[in-house]
Amino acid sequence: MFAILLERSCATQLSALAAGTVRHWTGERESLEKASLVWATGQIEAGWRYWARRAAAPATR
Numbered sequence: 001m002f003a004i005l006l007e008r009s010c011a012t013q014l015s016a017l018a019a020g021t022v023r024h025w026t027g028e029r030e031s032l033e034k035a036s037l038v039w040a041t042g043q044i045e046a047g048w049r050y051w052a053r054r055a056a057a058p059a060t061r
Contacts, residue, residue: 001048005039 016022026034 001044001051004047004051 013022
C-alpha cells in the first residue's frame with residue numbers, strides 16, 4: 001500500500017513541478033501531524049484490501 005501511495009505522490013509532485021513554482025502551505029511538523037490522521041493504520045489496511053480485491057478480480061476488458 002505504501003508503494004502505491006508513493007507512486008501517486010511522485011506523480012502528483014511531478015505534475016506540480018511541471019505547472020511552475022511549487023508553494024508550500026504547510027510546515028513539516030503540521031504535515032506529519034496530518035499524515036498520522038489521514039493515513040491512520042485502519043485507512044492503510046482498507047486501501048490494501050481494496051487493491052488486493054482489484055488484483056484478484058477477473059479482467060473485464
